[in-house]
Amino acid sequence: MLMISFFVVVSAFTGRLSWADEITAFSDDFESGAQPEWSSTSVSTTPASERKFLGRFTNNTVSLSLSGLPSHSNITIELDLFIIHSWDGNPWNWGPDIWGIDINGSTTLKKTTFSNGYGPGQAYPGDYTNSSTYDSNSARTGAVENNTLGYGSGGWGDSVYHLSFTSSHSDSSVAFNFFGQNLQAVSDESWGLDNVVVKIEPVSTAVTLSSFSAEAGGDGSVTLTWETATEIDNAGFNLYRSRLKDGNYKKINGELISATGSETAGASYSYEDTPPASGTYYYKLEDVDTNGASAMHGPVKVKVRSEGSEARRR
Numbered sequence: 001m002l003m004i005s006f007f008v009v010v011s012a013f014t015g016r017l018s019w020a021d022e023i024t025a026f027s028d029d030f031e032s033g034a035q036p037e038w039s040s041t042s043v044s045t046t047p048a049s050e051r052k053f054l055g056r057f058t059n060n061t062v063s064l065s066l067s068g069l070p071s072h073s074n075i076t077i078e079l080d081l082f083i084i085h086s087w088d089g090n091p092w093n094w095g096p097d098i099w100g101i102d103i104n105g106s107t108t109l110k111k112t113t114f115s116n117g118y119g120p121g122q123a124y125p126g127d128y129t130n131s132s133t134y135d136s137n138s139a140r141t142g143a144v145e146n147n148t149l150g151y152g153s154g155g156w157g158d159s160v161y162h163l164s165f166t167s168s169h170s171d172s173s174v175a176f177n178f179f180g181q182n183l184q185a186v187s188d189e190s191w192g193l194d195n196v197v198v199k200i201e202p203v204s205t206a207v208t209l210s211s212f213s214a215e216a217g218g219d220g221s222v223t224l225t226w227e228t229a230t231e232i233d234n235a236g237f238n239l240y241r242s243r244l245k246d247g248n249y250k251k252i253n254g255e256l257i258s259a260t261g262s263e264t265a266g267a268s269y270s271y272e273d274t275p276p277a278s279g280t281y282y283y284k285l286e287d288v289d290t291n292g293a294s295a296m297h298g299p300v301k302v303k304v305r306s307e308g309s310e311a312r313r314r
């Protein structure tokens with residue numbers, strides 16, 4: 001359901017997004033249950049304020065799987081992490097108490113430890129590693145809420161962390177894995193997720209074209225000129241020619257015509273083509289961005305007289 005409404009929004013953008021236009025690809029606050037993209041749809045209610053959240057979990061791996069994402073260069077996930085009861089933080093008798101998140105089981109976004117007051121501090125907001133170089137911070141460092149969920153107080157209380165991770169990502173599907181490791185029973189220490197939002201930054205060539213025209217010279221050549229107002233992440237241009245407006249367009253330039261514009265200032269370009277014979281031709285201009293995405297402009301139409309046909313007319 002969610003993905004359908006999402007596509008309607010995307011198609012309305014007509015491929016001319018600016019780089020800052022993030023799209024919300026998924027969101028879940030669990031107030032009416034967990035959406036089917038979750039591997040576990042177990043929802044709990046906090047004793048205080050009756051907040052519904054995904055959980056509670058201990059040494060589980062829970063996945064959020066999304067597919068059909070439009071072309072994008074970055075993906076961001078934001079969430080509230082509930083750390084409930086006697087998390088013990090960094091290594092000691094009942095630790096380390098590890099929580100983490102990765103993409104597709106390969107890209108670790110965070111692997112850290114939390115403590116609600118037991119144990120020798122926690123790694124968060126730093127990282128936990130299996131070597132002796134893990135970070136050590138005071139219990140509850142970085143928590144945005146303390147003992148607000150109603151599970152208790154002190155080392156047996158609860159804490160909430162607002163986490164946000166952005167990763168370079170372009171596949172049309174993604175699985176986020178959330179995991180606990182080395183934890184005691186759910187009655188002793190547990191975790192949950194709330195207000196999960198996934199955003200993507202759509203790939204856009206983001207070239208604003210001011211003009212594109214073709215002019216026939218008397219010698220059978222065609223001069224193509226175009227101007228841009230702004231160019232964002234633009235690598236360059238290709239030109240395509242066809243005898244028919246809806247025909248088979250063939251690329252006429254060898255190497256990419258390098259971009260010289262910028263986000264704040266456009267540029268002027270020209271390219272001279274010599275079609276194989278006289279007649280009517282159509283040209284299209286393609287801009288290609290640094291991520292490989294492209295957009296077509298045109299076509300423009302031009303009538304070409306070769307030198308030979310020009311001579312016969314005289």
Ligand SMILES: [Ca+2]
Nearest residue numbers: 029052053194
């Ligand atoms: Ca909620």
Ligand SMILES: [Ca+2]
Nearest residue numbers: 086087188189
């Ligand atoms: Ca414990």
Ligand SMILES: [Ca+2]
Nearest residue numbers: 088094095097
């Ligand atoms: Ca523990």
